[in-house]
Every structure is written in structure tokens, then in C-alpha cells.
Amino acid sequence: MQVELRDIRKTYGPVKANAGISLRIPAASIQGILGENGAGKSTLMKILSGFILPDSGEIFLDGQAVSIRSPADSIRNGIGMLHQDPLDFPPMKLIDDFILGHPGALGLGKAAAAREFRALAEQFDFALEPEAWVDSLTVGERQQLEILRLLWLGARVLILDEPTTGISLPQKEKLFATLKRLAAEGMSILFVSHKLEDVEFLCDRAAVLRQGSLVGEARPPFDTRTLVEMMFGKEVPLAERRTTVRESGILQVRDVSLEGLRIQMRNVSFEVRAGEVIGLAGMEGSGQSTFLGACAGLSRPVEGSFCIEEQDMTGRSHHDYKKEGVAYLPAARLEEGLVPGLSLTEHFVLAEEKKGVFIDRRKARRLAQERIELYNIKGRPESTVESLSGGNQQRMLLALLRSPLSLILVEHPTRGLDIESTIYIWSKLKARCAEGTGIVFISADLDEILQYSDRVIVFFAGKVSPPLPASSLNVDRLGALIGGKLWEELESEVAHA
Amino acid sequence: MSGDIILIGLAGVLSSAAPIIFGVVGETISERAGVINLSMNGMILLTAMGGFAVSLATGSLILGFLAGAAIGALVALIVAFASITIKASQVAVGFVLALLCRDLSYFLGNPIMGEAGPRLPSASIPMLKDLPVIGALFFRQDLMTWLSFILILAAWFFIFRTRPGLVLRGIGEKPAAAYVRGANVNRLRYLYTVLGGAIAGLAGPIFSLSVKAGWKGTISGLDGIGWIVLAITIFGGWNPFKAAFGAYLFAFLQWLGLVLQPALPGLPSQVLQVAPFPLMILSLLLVNIGNAEWVELSLAHLPPRARRSISRLLRAMNATPPAALGTPFAKD
């Protein structure tokens, strides 16, 4: 189905999220949507899917003007949207999630729905079991479930808002194969992403947004440099690789066995050295998150020990780890790292060592102002954290870290960030390394792992590889390892070494 | 104690649990939609008084029950309006209403205090009532006790076996996800909060027209029941069957207190009257203990087989609340 957006406008207070965007997407094609953080991509997509109402503008489907005032309207018109964080129901069974929202008789008609579910899943080669629970799925599988559901609803226009941020390479390949096939069958697809290589690989055309306006369109063959320049209005130089590893050790992990609810890990040993960056790779839920939490004292190992600079920390509390200079930034940052409702100034006051009971307002504001400038945060001292865009929230978290630190443990340091912010965040992290801080991070983005790690540890279903030098890996080999392949080879290599 | 007396006692447990069941099912529906109706305690008192007053004035039992449902719906409407439209704190509004309704019922109920009024007759079923055991337990009950059985089944079936029930679960779990699937979240929340209020509003008249017939003001012995209803809703994991089990457990404990009193003359009678409340709290603790981290940690020392079966049991018992319980839904 052909989709046309005409002069779409939406403002939030002083912010023009969409300042008159017009775009035409032909039937049977994949349209890439690019743009820096806060450019207005999600706003435009949510308007098309009826999730938010535009201030003005029109939408045409196959040349016909349609009124889309709610998601119900967009569903009726065959538009389906895969939101960035999956809008599904984790505590339900797949089949219930699948049926919810599908029109039909009073009864659930589970048997018939399960039959159609299986048929669709088989058609796209998705290994999903209708009786399984949604919260047992990986992010990639949850996307697959959502896609099946949208197809079952009869979607002929599919919107995907940053679908590749949380998924691993094998899942991504499967997703792309599915999308290409759907487009070939006549579906129009809108694909929002920060990853230029994904857009270049997948899309028939690309539109670039900046500050709420359409600043350009491109067709294959795409030129990465031009796209980047359109997105940021300037060239963005890539940081070069450079390592800052020193001899001295920071964190010693000795024969650690861990047990999570679903996953068990046995006999993990390695050392993080001062100035070193270690990347933890693996499909979501392969144990890396549990492991990182244990390094911060959040769960106790069943066996083995954790030492920080040769001081035994096994069984000590997270608070003790903090005192030893360990900082932990979990994935759910807005829940755990930042406090919604508090201003930036208040955050800085909270993060400082507390002396006395009263807050020196003026001093606190000055401190906040300084840090905001230093970390290039787009916000004011009195803005609340939730009003910041994702990239700026990330910068805020870094700005809150104390210094000096011996170890930074971070999950997905740049998830959902644009190229410029990603480079910025890593330049700040690398600056910490130069001071001697060790960093252990989790990422679903293999390029990020390979680009910034000195060594890489791979997790697969509770199996934990020894640290592998990043120079010995490439995207294909790493992709195979996190998918559970090549492990025998790896184990024999380790046995010989 | 002879078998007959025990049977009659247990039949009494089934009927005295009926109002609690109406309260619990009503609250379960409301909370499944994401709205906590914390006014329950005052609301039960007000509907008990109101239902009795209307019956007394009109001589009609049906009108008495309808009045209870209407008052329950009205109180729930206030909760819905405050929490959905104004986006005020559900807990604060509900709590204030709980206090307000209680005082209102004592104040407005003063003139009819102690009056003898109509009472719901038992509706024995001719042949079935003579069946051994079952006859005494089930077939000599009154109409509302009957309806309480049906209500449990119907509510369970609606929530877990129908399409609108699935959407109901959805709007309480993740309203944004339900919204993108075409559900009108706020309208449905209004609907289910008011419906839940109407169902729970029958609890009061069941007390004042049947279980504890009449209106006796502060000595009615109803104050506190609403809080137990809220606790049982949690205990029941927002599932009508489990909630009904909680209601029967509570009614059983109350009965046990009465029966044991003569057997334990040394014990002050208040102890046995109050005992069901801490016992309910204890069972709540047991049900939710699996969530605690220290439990998980101490389980880690057990052999794997035992650990797995214990944690499976704990997991089956503890239910997670609807994730969006108590939070308003805004699209942007």
C-alpha cells in the first residue's frame, strides 16, 4: 500500500518535534528513516500509527485521505507499528498476547488462533511456541511475536522503530530476511534506525530528519558520508582505536560459579586490568547480566571469589563495592540510575558526598551548570531528568559518576543513541580508562563490542568463554559464538593453550 | 461436637463468606483494570446501611440490594473520576473515601439503628436439600450465597476465557500496549471500576439483609471487613478462584474462633475474635515470600532437586500484581 504524509506538524511546548514533514512511501518498498536523537522520527511514526495526534497534517493511503485519530483507526487501515520497546504483555502466554486486540467472538478461540499462529510462525521460520510465556523470550523473539501479530491483524504497512537496538546478529539476519520478503509481497515498510549499515543493506530509499524537518532523501547506492552529514549537518569523525591497558589488576574473578533463576555459570576466572575495556557479548539472557551484577556485589557467587585490587570482596554488599570505587549502571537506568521528577541539580546534590543536612542551593546550581557544560548535556539545571532525550539521559549518568573510580560496570552504554552521541559517550569512557579505570560493559551491538573492547567474553546459555583478544575476532566469528556455534573449536583451543 | 453441628457451621461459613466474595470479586475486577478502589471499608458500611434503609422504607429486598449496588457504583465512579480523569493519587482518594463513607454511614444510619427490617429468606431446593452432606452445605442456602458461587465462576470465566476479559487484563498490565491494540483504555477503566464497585456494593446489603441482619451502627461488627477484602484480593493473586479460597479461609477462621471460645475458657474472647486478622496477614506473607531476595539466597544452599521444587511452589503461589496497578494512563 502506498503511504503519503503531508505537512505533518507536532509541537511539544517550545519544541517542534515535527515541523511540517511530507513524505511519500511507494508500495512494496522499504523506506529508511534516519536522524539524530530527538530529530522527530518516533513522533512521525507514532502519528502515522495513531498513537499520538498531530497538530495538523494529512495522511493518504493509496491516494485516499484517511483520518487516523487512534491506534484503532490505524489498525483498521492496515497500519501496524512495532514500537522500540516492545509493547507486549510479559506476564502472559504468547497465544494470549497474540489474541489480545484481535477482533472476534466472545470466546478466545484459542485453538484456531494457535493454528494460525503456528502456520504464520512456520512461514517465517520463527521458533515460537504459543504456550510459552512472553517474559521467557529474548527481545528479538518478542519482535518476531509482534510482527506475527501485526500480520495476523492484516497489516499492509509495517512501521519498525529502531528494531535492531536490542537484538543480536543472528536475530537481525532473520528479521531482515523477513522484511525483504514482506516488501516483495507488496507491503510498505518504514524502518527507523541509527545504524547506517542496516539502512544501507535493507532500504530502497532513505529519508533524513533533523530538528523536526525532512532535510534530505537518498536512494541506493547510499554514501555513508553524505548520510552522516545530512543527519548532523556536519561531518562526524570516527574515533580511532587506542588502548590504555596497564599492568596492574583491578578486578580478580576466581573460579566463580553463579546461579540465576534460569541460568547457571561454572568456574569463571579472569582479571580486569587497569585501563582495560572488557566487552561481554551474548544473546539477551545468556547470563552476562547476572554476571555483571555479581561483579557489583548484587548477588553472591555459589563458589569462588571476587577481589578488587587483591582485596577479597566475596559476599560483601553492593554498598561496600561502591566504597571501593565500583560504579554500576544497569540497563534500566531511568528506574535505577535516575530519579524521575528530580531536577539535574538535585541529582548532582544527591550524587555528591553528603556533608551536613542543608543544601546550598547556589553552590549546587553552579556545580550542575559546570557539569552540564562539561558533559555537553542539552538541558538546564532545573529540567527534570525525564524531559531529557535518551542520549542526554545517558550523558547525565556519566556526569553523575564520581571520580576517581576503579571499575565501571555498564549495560548497553549506547543503546538507542545516534552516532555522534555514541562517539561522545565512548570518548568520555575512554578518558576514564586513561586515568586507570577498568570498564566491563554489555552490548548487543557486535560492532560496538569489537570497536571498543580490548578483550571480549562470550556468553551462551550459561557457558562463559575465556577473555578473547578483540583482535582475534570479527563480526562473523563473534556472531557465530553468541549463537552457540564454534564453541567446541574454542574449547579445544583453550585446552591446547 | 457432632457431625451435624459441624455441617451447619460449615454451611454458615459458606454464607457468611458471600459478602466478602462479592467485595473481593468487585475489587479484583477493578484492580485488573489498573484501578485500586481503596474505599472498600467505608463503602461496605455505607452500602450495608443504605441497602437496609431502602429495604426498610420500601419493604422490598430487591430495591435494597439495588441501592447497595448503586451506592457502590457511585463511590467507584468518584474513585475513577479522581484517578483517571484528574489523575490524582488513587490511594489518597480511596483512603479519604473509606473514612468519609464510614462516618457517613454511622451518621445517616442513626435514625434506623436497631430497627427490625426485612431479611433474605433461605431458598432451599426441594429434593437436593435432603442429600447427605451436600444438601446441608449447598442446597439450603439463600439466594445471595447462591449468586456468590455463580459470581466466582462467572468472574473467572470472564477474566480468563473471554476476549473482553483478555483486554481487561491488558489494560491493567500495560495500558500503552492495550491502547495500540485499539482498546479505549480510559473508557474501559471507568467501566470496570464502576462495575467492580457495583458488585462490591452488594456486599453491604448481604450483611445487613442477611448475614448480620439489621443496622447497628458502630457495633455492627462490619468495620474492618473492607480492609480484609483488599488483603484477600492480593492474597488471591487477582484470580477469583484463589480469592474465593481466601474469603472462605477467613470466614472459616472466624467461625473457628466462635467454636473454640467455649473450649478455651481461659482465653479472653477478644483474642479469638481478632485472631483471623493477623492470620490473614500471615498467610499473605507466606504467599508472597517467594519474592524476597533472602529466600532466594537461602534456597541456594539446598540440593538442586529440592530447591527447584520449592521455588516452583513459591512461584505458583505468588502472583504478580497487574503491572500498571495504581498508575494513570497518558498517551504521550
Ligand SMILES: Nc1ncnc2c1ncn2[C@@H]1O[C@H](COP(=O)(O)OP(=O)(O)OP(=O)(O)O)[C@@H](O)[C@H]1O
Ligand atoms: N511527550 C513529549 N513531551 C515533550 N517533548 C517530547 C515528547 N515526545 C517527544 N518530545 C520531544 O520531541 C522531539 C522529538 O522526539 P522523538 O522522540 O520523535 O525523537 P527521535 O527522532 O525518535 O529520537 P531518538 O532517536 O532519540 O529516539 C525531542 O526533542 C523530544 O524531546
Ligand SMILES: [Mg+2]
Ligand atoms: Mg525514537
